[in-house]
Amino acid sequence: xxxxxxxxxxxxxxxxKKRLSRPLTYVAIVFFILYMAMIFGSFGxxxxxxxxxxxxxxxxxxxFFIVWSIPMSxxxxxxxxxxxxxxxxxxxxxxxxxSPKLILLYxxxxxxxxxxxxxLVIAVGGIIWFNIAPVKSLLLFLVIFVxxxxxxxxxxxxxxxxxxxxxxxxxxxxGLIWACVIAMILLLISQIFTHPFGxxxxxxxxxxxxxxxIPVIGWNIAFIRLLFVGPxxxxxxxxxxxxxxxxxxxxxxxxxxxxxxxxEDAMTFADEYEEALKRKKSGTMEGSARKKKYxxxxxxxRGGGARAIFYRQLLEYKKSRFFLLNYNSFILLGISxxxxxxxxxxxxxxEDMELGAARVxxxxxIGAYMTFIFSSVTxxxxxxxxxxxxxxxxxxxxxxxxxSTLLEHVKALMDGAFLCVPMGxxxxxxxxxIFLCILIYACLQANRLYxxxxxxxxxxxxxxxxxxxxxxxxxxxxxxxxxxIGAVVGTILVGPEAGFLILIAIAVAFALxxxxxxxxxxxxxxxxxxx
Amino acid sequence: xxDLVILSIEMEEKxxxxxxxxxxxxxxxxxxxxxxxxxxxPDGTVGILLxxxxxxxxxxxxxxxxxxxxxxxxxxxxxxxxELAAKKIFGYVPEIPALFDALTVRExxxxxxxxxxxxxxxxxxxxxxxxxxxxxxxxxxxxxxSKGMMQKVSICCALAVKPKVLMLDEPxxxxxxxxxxxxxxxxxxxxxxxxxxxxxxxxxxxxDDLWDEVFIMDKGHILAAYTREEAGxxxxxxxxxxxxxxxxxxxEQMENEEGEx
Numbered sequence: 172x173x174x175x176x177x178x179x180x181x182x183x184x185x186x187x188k189k190r191l192s193r194p195l196t197y198v199a200i201v202f203f204i205l206y207m208a209m210i211f212g213s214f215g216x217x218x219x220x221x222x223x224x225x226x227x228x229x230x231x232x233x234x235f236f237i238v239w240s241i242p243m244s245x246x247x248x249x250x251x252x253x254x255x256x257x258x259x260x261x262x263x264x265x266x267x268x269x270s271p272k273l274i275l276l277y278x279x280x281x282x283x284x285x286x287x288x289x290x291l292v293i294a295v296g297g298i299i300w301f302n303i304a305p306v307k308s309l310l311l312f313l314v315i316f317v318x319x320x321x322x323x324x325x326x327x328x329x330x331x332x333x334x335x336x337x338x339x340x341x342x343x344x345x346g347l348i349w350a351c352v353i354a355m356i357l358l359l360i361s362q363i364f365t366h367p368f369g370x371x372x373x374x375x376x377x378x379x380x381x382x383x384x385i386p387v388i389g390w391n392i393a394f395i396r397l398l399f400v401g402p403x404x405x406x407x408x409x410x411x412x413x414x415x416x417x418x419x420x421x422x423x424x425x426x427x428x429x430x431x432x433x434x435e436d437a438m439t440f441a442d443e444y445e446e447a448l449k450r451k452k453s454g455t456m457e458g459s460a461r462k463k464k465y466x467x468x469x470x471x472x473r474g475g476g477a478r479a480i481f482y483r484q485l486l487e488y489k490k491s492r493f494f495l496l497n498y499n500s501f502i503l504l505g506i507s508x509x510x511x512x513x514x515x516x517x518x519x520x521x522e523d524m525e526l527g528a529a530r531v532x533x534x535x536x537i538g539a540y541m542t543f544i545f546s547s548v549t550x551x552x553x554x555x556x557x558x559x560x561x562x563x564x565x566x567x568x569x570x571x572x573x574x575s576t577l578l579e580h581v582k583a584l585m586d587g588a589f590l591c592v593p594m595g596x597x598x599x600x601x602x603x604x605i606f607l608c609i610l611i612y613a614c615l616q617a618n619r620l621y622x623x624x625x626x627x628x629x630x631x632x633x634x635x636x637x638x639x640x641x642x643x644x645x646x647x648x649x650x651x652x653x654x655x656i657g658a659v660v661g662t663i664l665v666g667p668e669a670g671f672l673i674l675i676a677i678a679v680a681f682a683l684x685x686x687x688x689x690x691x692x693x694x695x696x697x698x699x700x701x702x
Numbered sequence: 703x704x705d706l707v708i709l710s711i712e713m714e715e716k717x718x719x720x721x722x723x724x725x726x727x728x729x730x731x732x733x734x735x736x737x738x739x740x741x742x743x744p745d746g747t748v749g750i751l752l753x754x755x756x757x758x759x760x761x762x763x764x765x766x767x768x769x770x771x772x773x774x775x776x777x778x779x780x781x782x783x784x785e786l787a788a789k790k791i792f793g794y795v796p797e798i799p800a801l802f803d804a805l806t807v808r809e810x811x812x813x814x815x816x817x818x819x820x821x822x823x824x825x826x827x828x829x830x831x832x833x834x835x836x837x838x839x840x841x842x843x844x845x846x847x848s849k850g851m852m853q854k855v856s857i858c859c860a861l862a863v864k865p866k867v868l869m870l871d872e873p874x875x876x877x878x879x880x881x882x883x884x885x886x887x888x889x890x891x892x893x894x895x896x897x898x899x900x901x902x903x904x905x906x907x908x909x910d911d912l913w914d915e916v917f918i919m920d921k922g923h924i925l926a927a928y929t930r931e932e933a934g935x936x937x938x939x940x941x942x943x944x945x946x947x948x949x950x951x952x953x954e955q956m957e958n959e960e961g962e963x
Contacts, residue, residue, distance in 0.1 A: 174817035181813075182804035185843060189804075258800030259844070263810070263859070266767045267817040268789035430784040435770050 174269060175277045199637040211299065218300050226399040229301040233293070233315070234377040234392045241388045242352045244323065248330040249345040251436035254278040258445055261438050271431035272424070275332050278437075279324050290316040307398065314394055318417050322387070325420035332429035351385050358382055383409045387416060465490040477566035480555060481574040488578065495582040503541060504589040511597035531600055531667045532658070534591050535674065538612035539651055541590065542619050543644075552576045552620070556628065556692060568694035572624075572686060575693070579620055580613060587612030607671035614678035615651070621685030622646050628692040650681045720745045720898035721766070721867050726774035728761050735761040736772075737922040743867075743898050743915060748889060750909050751902040752942055753919035759902040760797055761922075763871045766900070767794045778867050790818055793865030797872045797902075799856035801844030807831070807855050808840040814862045822862050830858050833884055850876045857885060861892075868892060869900045874908045886912060906938045913938070918945040925949050 190196045218228070247253030256278055264274055294312040297303035303311075330336075330344055359376045366372040376382065383393040383405050393409030400406070468489035472482045488495050555561045555575040564571065587609035595605035626639045634642065654674040662670030721743040728736040736758040743749035751759045765772045768784045781788040801810060811827050814820060831837045834854040839847070847855065853876045860868060870889075874882050889899060889912055903909055916938065918926045926945040933941055 174813055177809075177813055177816055178802060178805065181806075181809050182802060185804040185806070185809075189843075258798075259802045261769065262796055262800045262856070263802070263813065263817075265769055266789065266792070266794045267814075268786040269817055270786070431768055432771050434768065438769060 172269075172273060174267065175264070175273060178264075179277075179280070193635065195635050195638050199635060202637065202641070211296070214296065215300050225301060226303060229297050229303060230395055230399045231374050231377050232301075233311075233395050234382070235373075236293070237388060237391050237395075238355060238377065238382075241323070241391070242348060242355075245326065245330065245348045245387075246345070246352075248327050249341060249348055251331060251341075251433060252440050252443075254327075254331065254437065254440065255281045255444060256437045256441040258441055261434075261441050265431065265434045265437070271429045271433070272328060272332060272427075274431075275328055275429075275433075276324060279327055283320075286320065287316065303399075311395070311398060314398065315391075318394075318414075319391060322413075322417045322420055325417075325424040326387070328424035328429075329420065329427060332424075332433055333427040334430060334432050335428055351388060354385055355382065355388070380405045387413075390416065464492070466492070477564055477570040477574040479564065479574075480561065480571065481577050484575070484578050495578065495585055500582075500586050500589055503586050504593075506537075507590050507593040511593040514597040530598070531604055533598065534595055534600070534605075534608040535611045535658075535671070537594070538587065538590060538608065539615055542612075542615045543647070552579060552624075553627070561693065562695070568690040568692075569687070571693040572690040576617075576620060576686075580617055583613040583616035584609060586616070603668060604671070607668060607675070610675050611671060611678070614675050614682060615647075617682040618650050618678055618685065619647060621682055621689050624689035624692065625685055628689065650678060653677050720779055721749070721900060722775075722777045722780075723762065723766070724775040724777075726762065726765060726772055726776065728758075728765055728770060728772045735922055736765070738774075739919075739922070739924055740774075741917050741924060741927060743900055745898055746893055746896040747914040748893055748899045748901065748912050750913040750916045750938075751900065751919060752904065752906065752909075752916055752938065754904060754946075756921075757919040758922040759904075759919055760871055762919075763794075763796075763869055763900070763902050766869060767792075767796075791863075791866040793860035793863040793868040795853075795856050795860045795868075795870040795873050797875070799849075799852040801847065801852050801855060803843065803845040805844050806841050807836055807844075807847070807858075810844065810855055810859055811862045814859045818863045820862055820864050822864055827862065830861060833888075834858055834881060850878060850881070853877055854881055857888075861888065865897060867898045867900070869902075871902045872904075873901065874903065874905055882908070906942055910938045916941060918942055920946060920949060 244253060254275065260274075260278070264277070290312060293315065294308045297308045297311065298305055330341070333340075336344070358379055358381055359373065362372045362376045362379075366375060377392075383389040383396065390409045390413035393406040394413045397406040397410045466489075468486060470482050470486040470489060472479060493500075552575040555571075561571060561575070590612060591605050591608040595608060600608075622643055626634075626643050630642060631639060654677045657673035657677050658670040660670070661673040723742070724740050726736055726739045727734070739758070739762065741749070751762060753759050761770065764770045766776050766778075766783055768789065776783040778788040778792055783789075783792075802813075805813065808827070808831075811822075811830075815822055815827075828837065831840055834857065836851070836854055836858065839851065842851075844852070844855075853873070857870075857873065860870070873885060877885065886908075889901070892899060893914075901909060901912070913930065915927065915929050916933070917924050918928075918941065925948075926941070928941055936944075
């Protein structure tokens with residue numbers, strides 16, 4: 172036990188020291204405080220606008236939080252996932268003479284600070300936004316944090332570590348959790364028949380007595396309802412069951428047999444977790460850590476030098492299941508088709524938005540919004556910087572950059588077409604305008620790509636991840652604002668097509684400038700360390 | 703009496719067995735990585751698991767370290783390997799070292815001291831770090847070290863346990879010549895102190911002057927096992943290629959027979 176506490180304590184101290192030695196940490200802290208203040212302010216306004224006030228609304232919000240978070244955790248435990256084991260744990264902790272149960276608690280404790288912060292926000296938010304009495308808020312904190320943490324940890328131990336369960340037992344538990352989730356979904360669906368479609372339907376489902384009968388998830392809600400709404404037969408029984416479970420589960424976990432058979436699954440999970448961390452660090456969110464399957468494909472190399480990078484990437488994409496497309500492409504297509512269908516079936520009308528001539532700017536605006544949303548997805552080019560051959564190829568850095576990113580621009584055009592064509596047709600804008608909207612989307616994506624390249628490759632030694640995110644967002648924002656100003660002037664003076672062309676010209680100019688800066692990375696290998 | 707028990711008794715009768723592997727089998731889904739393998743490494747000897755990539759060496763090592771589920775039995779000084787008492791006397795150097803990002807070199811060893819309740823003194827730690835040229839790097843964090851340095855820390859940690867059984871999986875990979883020389887000396891010193899060592903490797907020349915028993919593996923089986931005495935003046939190269947060539951001949955013969963049939 173003392174060894175595990177030692178790891179946590181020393182890791183925390185060293186990490187804190189390291190961060191405090193960087194001046195930018197203090198800037199980040201200021202931004203974080205401002206951000207939190209903004210969040211608290213905006214949530215207050217949001218709840219006011221939603222006319223959500225008082226204990227009843229607070230209970231519904233907590234119920235939603237419980238329904239959303241608990242099944243997700245348990246499903247991952249039942250799949251022997253969801254615990255943050257790293258390779259260092261496999262190396263130094265699994266083989267050490269430490270009880271495997273303690274090791275599970277240690278892994279679970281890594282998520283304790285985040286959980287504590289979240290529950291503090293809920294408790295303090297209750298006082299600020301919903302006028303909850305501080306004593307009740309404290310009591311709630313004890314229930315949802317302390318009791319829930321004990322119960323959840325114990326259930327995690329039982330699901331993850333109980334070796335008497337076997338594969339069949341684990342499957343049964345997984346099935347039971349799914350049964351609870353399905354019961355909740357059915358409850359929600361049943362509300363559709365008795366309520367008009369909307370927010371109230373969800374609220375009534377969350378307040379439904381049957382929800383409280385669902386083990387653990389419902390019992391937790393029952394306890395909260397007992398605390399805030401007052402006693403009734405169902406919440407008294409279910410809250411009692413909740414307390415019984417909170418006592419029985421730790422006892423069962425204490426008694427269960429656990430010699431560390433889960434280590435093998437945890438090792439696999441550690442591989443996936445480390446891979447996910449690596450992807451997060453490099454900004455790549457696509458795909459999973461598991462090995463991808465590739466098709467057979469061929470490509471004819473036309474030309475040499477840096478062009479070889481393009482053809483090699485093309486070969487890789489041809490071997491991929493969906494060629495250049497990824498899940499973002501399908502999301503864009505889905506959004507566009509749904510919007511077009513909504514217009515077609517008369518559910519929604521762009522004319523109702525009373526935008527007049529500015530209506531043609533809806534598509535570029537949606538494209539810009541999507542560029543912001545998917546800004547964390549780093550494309551394939553970043554892998555080129557990990558490959559020493561990129562630097563050995565006898566060609567200029569700019570040509571290497573161009574051929575490393577060319578397919579990303581093609582991909583952006585395809586995604587742009589997915590987004591703009593169905594929606595553009597439904598909106599009734601001209602084919603030329605649709606084409607220009609596709610170009611705008613591709614230009615905005617190019618800006619994002621080269622901004623990422625400059626930030627991650629050149630600026631990352633100077634700024635932390637928070638600082639880089641700010642630079643990324645503000646640069647993209649500045650380009651967009653300048654582009655919008657140009658587009659508005661062009662539209663007023665000549666017409667929307669001219670406005671679009673000015674926007675494209677501004678975005679292309681910035682993309683070229685950023686690409687020139689980014690090409691530095693393709694000239695020297697030191698940049699490898701940042702990827 | 704079950705076969706496993708008989709085998710175990712026979713082995714115990716040969717002398718004190720520090721590391722005992724009985725009828726070990728391990729599959730990854732449909733792939734059989736280790737197939738009914740049994741061997742023992744007696745007190746104070748160096749056993750070498752020799753074999754090509756994918757032979758099943760690392761699977762055996764990971765099974766002994768208690769990291770994998772397996773069929774069969776593994777015991778360390780007669781104690782099942784998953785028990786804490788067995789883990790307490792067992793040091794492990796994995797193939798790829800993975801240090802804690804935010805722990806310094808010295809703190810890694812301090813962690814080991816606490817986890818294993820090792821009686822290693824501060825002076826002994828100093829001397830160990832000096833020996834592997836880590837004394838000037840003891841305040842470096844895990845994520846600030848090169849792969850070779852990480853491997854050295856991993857070896858120091860395993861030695862800090864003061865184990866009775868030390869298991870090293872491809873320990874020479876990533877080490878500089880000085881560290882390899884130092885590690886070889888350490889292995890011989892540990893053996894002289896009565897520690898049992900099991901080393902997995904495919905680098906024959908690195909362990910030629912270290913071994914007492916060699917287990918030649920391929921495709922999840924032990925093809926041959928020799929003690930130093932049985933091998934006579936043959937070096938590991940000759941033993942290994944002799945055993946694998948014989949196995950290949952057998953396989954070809956079987957294939958021919960099957961073809962004819």
